[in-house]
Amino acid sequence: MTKPKISRRDVLIGSxxxxxGATFATRVLSASPPATEITPALIEAAKxxxxxxxxxxxxxxxxxxxxxxxxAKFPGVAVRVERSGAERVFQRIGQENASNIHxxxxxxxxxxxxxxxxxxxxxxxxxxxxxxxxxxxxxxxDPDGMxxxxxxxxxxxxxxxxxxxxxxxxxxxxxxxxxxWKNKIVKAHPGYSGTIMTATFQxxxxxxxxxxxxLAAQNVMQVQSSADPPKRLALGERAxxxxxxxxxxxxxxxxxxxxxxxxxxxxxxxxxxxxxxFKTAPNPNAxxxxxxxxxxxxxxxxxxxxxxxxSVHPQTKDKPGRTPFKDIKVMKDDPAGVxxxxxxxxxxxxxxxxx
Amino acid sequence: MxxxxxxxxxxxxxxxxxxxxxxxxxxxxxxxxxxxxxxWLFLYSLTDSKGALTLANFYRLxxxxxxxxxLVTTFIIATTSAIVCCAVAAPMGWLVAxxxxxxxxxxxxxxxxxFVTPPFLGAIAWELLAAPNSGLLxxxxxxxxxxxxxxxxxxxxTIQGIIFVISCYTFxxxxxxxxxxxxxxxxxxxxxxxxxxxxxxxxxxxxxxxxVLPALLAGALVAFLQAMTLFGSPAILxxxxxxxxxxxxxxxxxxxxxxxxLAAAASLPLLVLTVFLLRAEHMILGRRGYSVVGGKxxxxxxxxxHSWRWVAFIICLLVLMLPVFLPYMALFNAAxxxxxTTFLTFKNATLHNIQFVLFDLSAASLALKNTxxxxxxxxxxxxxxxxxxxxxxxxxxxxxxxxxxxxxTAPIAIPGIVLxxxxxxxxxxxxxxxxxxxxILLIAFVTIALPSAYQQxxxxxxxxxxxxxxxxxxxxxxxxxxxxxxxxxxxxxxxxATWCFIFVGVMRELSAAIILFTSETKVISVLIYxxxxxxxxxxxxxxxxxxLLITFAVVTAVNRIPGFGNVRFRN
Numbered sequence: 029m030t031k032p033k034i035s036r037r038d039v040l041i042g043s044x045x046x047x048x049g050a051t052f053a054t055r056v057l058s059a060s061p062p063a064t065e066i067t068p069a070l071i072e073a074a075k076x077x078x079x080x081x082x083x084x085x086x087x088x089x090x091x092x093x094x095x096x097x098x099x100a101k102f103p104g105v106a107v108r109v110e111r112s113g114a115e116r117v118f119q120r121i122g123q124e125n126a127s128n129i130h131x132x133x134x135x136x137x138x139x140x141x142x143x144x145x146x147x148x149x150x151x152x153x154x155x156x157x158x159x160x161x162x163x164x165x166x167x168x169x170d171p172d173g174m175x176x177x178x179x180x181x182x183x184x185x186x187x188x189x190x191x192x193x194x195x196x197x198x199x200x201x202x203x204x205x206x207x208x209w210k211n212k213i214v215k216a217h218p219g220y221s222g223t224i225m226t227a228t229f230q231x232x233x234x235x236x237x238x239x240x241x242x243l244a245a246q247n248v249m250q251v252q253s254s255a256d257p258p259k260r261l262a263l264g265e266r267a268x269x270x271x272x273x274x275x276x277x278x279x280x281x282x283x284x285x286x287x288x289x290x291x292x293x294x295x296x297x298x299x300x301x302x303x304x305x306f307k308t309a310p311n312p313n314a315x316x317x318x319x320x321x322x323x324x325x326x327x328x329x330x331x332x333x334x335x336x337x338x339s340v341h342p343q344t345k346d347k348p349g350r351t352p353f354k355d356i357k358v359m360k361d362d363p364a365g366v367x368x369x370x371x372x373x374x375x376x377x378x379x380x381x382x383x
Numbered sequence: 384m385x386x387x388x389x390x391x392x393x394x395x396x397x398x399x400x401x402x403x404x405x406x407x408x409x410x411x412x413x414x415x416x417x418x419x420x421x422x423w424l425f426l427y428s429l430t431d432s433k434g435a436l437t438l439a440n441f442y443r444l445x446x447x448x449x450x451x452x453x454l455v456t457t458f459i460i461a462t463t464s465a466i467v468c469c470a471v472a473a474p475m476g477w478l479v480a481x482x483x484x485x486x487x488x489x490x491x492x493x494x495x496x497x498f499v500t501p502p503f504l505g506a507i508a509w510e511l512l513a514a515p516n517s518g519l520l521x522x523x524x525x526x527x528x529x530x531x532x533x534x535x536x537x538x539x540x541t542i543q544g545i546i547f548v549i550s551c552y553t554f555x556x557x558x559x560x561x562x563x564x565x566x567x568x569x570x571x572x573x574x575x576x577x578x579x580x581x582x583x584x585x586x587x588x589x590x591x592x593x594x595v596l597p598a599l600l601a602g603a604l605v606a607f608l609q610a611m612t613l614f615g616s617p618a619i620l621x622x623x624x625x626x627x628x629x630x631x632x633x634x635x636x637x638x639x640x641x642x643x644x645l646a647a648a649a650s651l652p653l654l655v656l657t658v659f660l661l662r663a664e665h666m667i668l669g670r671r672g673y674s675v676v677g678g679k680x681x682x683x684x685x686x687x688x689h690s691w692r693w694v695a696f697i698i699c700l701l702v703l704m705l706p707v708f709l710p711y712m713a714l715f716n717a718a719x720x721x722x723x724t725t726f727l728t729f730k731n732a733t734l735h736n737i738q739f740v741l742f743d744l745s746a747a748s749l750a751l752k753n754t755x756x757x758x759x760x761x762x763x764x765x766x767x768x769x770x771x772x773x774x775x776x777x778x779x780x781x782x783x784x785x786x787x788x789x790x791x792t793a794p795i796a797i798p799g800i801v802l803x804x805x806x807x808x809x810x811x812x813x814x815x816x817x818x819x820x821x822x823i824l825l826i827a828f829v830t831i832a833l834p835s836a837y838q839q840x841x842x843x844x845x846x847x848x849x850x851x852x853x854x855x856x857x858x859x860x861x862x863x864x865x866x867x868x869x870x871x872x873x874x875x876x877x878x879x880a881t882w883c884f885i886f887v888g889v890m891r892e893l894s895a896a897i898i899l900f901t902s903e904t905k906v907i908s909v910l911i912y913x914x915x916x917x918x919x920x921x922x923x924x925x926x927x928x929x930x931l932l933i934t935f936a937v938v939t940a941v942n943r944i945p946g947f948g949n950v951r952f953r954n
Binding site for chain 1: 449452454514515516517532533540621622623625626627633637638639640641722723724739743744745746751811816818819893901903905914916917918919920922
């Protein structure tokens with residue numbers, strides 16, 4: 029997995045790839061740009077543009093809530109959310125970029141590897157919001173100021189509490205291989221979801237591909253987005269999910285939905301979702317304003333409270349009733365590793381699961 | 384005695400007749416529309432990712448199970464769906480056209496309703512109804528029998544489930560062909576058989592069935608092709624069912640890193656099979672068209688069903704519950720209930736989904752705008768092109784009219800997703816960089832709509848005798864003028880029906896749009912696909928119901944335009 033070959037992702041479609049070497053050389057020397065505050069001048073400039081286009085893989089209702097909160101705080105700047113699975117967002121941006129279409133202002137992906145690719149291809153704008161500069165831990169921001177962690181969460185096991193008693197629920201990934209779960213598992217797909225791409229990488233590394241082969245024999249129901257398995261659980265379509273967003277489980281269970289999380293004893297895959305803005309952003313000032321807002325304590329607390337996400341902003345508070353993040357055993361994240369092997373992961377996965 | 388007739392000099396105008404340049408212009412446009420994407424498709428299928436010539440794509444296609452499994456699956460689905468469609472639609476078409484079935488107009492309207500329903504929406508609705516555990520029908524079944532939670536009656540996530548859903552929204556094609564053919568078949572032939580002593584079954588076997596056979600065969604073929612090239616229903620159902628069809632496989636090849644050369648290669652079997660089947664149909668039927676329209680015939684004799692009338696009617700209604708009543712009830716339920724597959728009660732009803740779609744879903748207004756623009760533009764342009772070509776071929780107006788007719792029919796052989804791939808390859812590079820604009824979608828939609836629009840209008844032209852135009856021409860009008868002043872008014876109803884047909888087609892279209900959209904050019908069908916990806920079924924239901932209302936509103940509005948008369952909307 030650490031083989032130093034140049035993956036196809038490095039050669040991000042088209043001409044930008046040629047610039048990689050040169051850009052990198054200068055970037056290493058340059059420090060991150062100075063932090064930007066939200067000034068009245070920035071707000072004014074953003075209002076002139078009037079809108080910001082946000083490509084994201086955050087579950088749609090939550091993404092629209094963030095958009096509405098932003099619009100309420102900065103009236104006159106409308107947010108349009110373009111939501112699909114992170115791998116599709118990535119494909120879309122690549123495809124649009126190759127055709128010289130520049131529609132995206134700000135992106136938030138659930139596959140941290142994407143930011144690495146975009147940075148290498150010299151597509152990202154160096155922009156450091158005040159909150160990121162002041163509060164964000166070093167490991168959660170790019171040294172060159174290209175991106176920072178907007179959200180953190182885990183991909184977890186969960187079960188439908190109407191269909192499974194607490195004591196019968198699986199405790200670990202290994203438990204999911206028990207024959208009693210045959211035909212009862214739902215899981216999302218790494219070809220569409222960045223969360224699942226990241227999770228599949230970590231699980232394949234820690235548990236081996238053999239685990240997935242055995243899981244496939246359980247006749248799992250395959251869906252696309254990591255936001256979907258929690259919703260299928262809530263419908264009662266399947267009893268257990270093998271992977272999916274922790275935050276959707278919180279969101280559903282806190283509204284009284286019959287789902288409960290399980291933090292696998294092997295550790296839960298850790299997912300980090302960086303936000304970045306594009307150099308070619310059609311609405312650069314609105315993009316800056318939105319990016320800056322998304323890292324504020326206010327927005328971060330919002331995604332915790334209504335979204336069930338985790339934040340690395342130190343001024344935010346966990347919501348009572350949820351397992352504190354520090355108490356969860358997580359697998360180690362490795363965006364560079366994902367970046368190098370994502371194509372291989374997709375191929376192996378579709379060979380094993382037939383889709 | 385001779386009467387001197389004063390020599391009347393017809394007021395001839397020596398204006399330039401623009402007919403030929405206009406027609407050749409159309410031919411050139413059609414060539415570009417069809418030939419360009421197909422050429423790129425062929426070229427790409429024969430190159431590797433670096434652009435060198437190779438056969439490796441085809442080698443992979445036929446050696447890797449991840450490619451030929453979907454091919455086999457697709458073939459099974461298409462064949463079975465075609466059989467199911469014929470088995471359901473042919474008897475129903477006969478009942479409606481040839482018997483004294485009560486309320487046959489209602490049955491026709493319901494078939495139209497299932498035709499208007501986008502297949503992907505139908506698939507989502509059937510997910511709500513027949514998912515093994517959460518499906519409403521399975522819940523009812525368990526409620527009645529008291530069965531265990533895991534026991535289910537239906538499972539939509541199976542190959543049978545997909546065949547069922549595809550058949551639900553494909554059988555209208557067969558129904559319309561069969562019913563129209565029976566409508567046109569005169570009763571005299573059957574009467575002659577009876578008079579000569581043929582019994583009812585003998586007449587049916589020797590007269591009616593052979594007469595309707597070409598239509599049935601054509602219907603089977605259309606159903607097969609539809610099922611083979613459909614993207615919507617498999618895209619919703621195949622992934623949870625754990626397999627790919629050819630169309631979903633082609634779509635997955637656009638995942639990052641995109642492999643357009645493999646997608647092109649995978650598209651070609653669909654194209655080749657379609658062309659082959661169309662040729663085969665032509666060879667089987669040959670010239671065996673039954674020229675049954677001509678002169679004045681009595682209305683077809685209706686066979687009295689006696690006491691079976693109401694039984695037949697109820698059976699028809701029961702069958703039509705599957706594509707129409709049940710799915711719309713499921714969507715309605717999901718739109719207003721707190722959780723998509725919880726039964727709606729007065730207590731738990733919520734407007735949350737409506738509120739979400741109307742006020743929170745920021746991509747919706749743009750998608751709606753794009754869809755309406757594209758629907759209107761495609762319908763208008765497509766109808767115009769189809770009118771001209773239908774005229775030229777019906778009147779054999781220029782040399783080479785056959786070519787024009789062929790070009791207008793050719794897109795029928797290009798599955799939507801294949802066309803999408805071809806257009807993507809054609810219009811993402813100079814000189815035509817159209818990707819990212821509505822133009823590329825317009826081109827795709829016009830191309831897809833052209834064959835059926837052309838065929839409908841050609842049929843309409845055949846009902847107008849050329850002598851009317853000839854009179855106008857003799858009096859000195861150019862062809863375009865006589866077309867405009869004589870033929871066009873007579874064609875009104877046919878034109879409006881075609882316009883509506885194309886508009887509805889645009890609302891239904893997903894397979895080319897899914898390849899060609901960008902965030903700025905998203906249409907409703909793609910938005911629904913995106914919402915399905917993350918399982919937002921409540922929002923989908925609201926949009927789906929809204930989409931249907933728009934469709935009905937547009938069709939009704941167009942039919943109400945003063946002076947256009949009332950068109951019976953027929954597929």
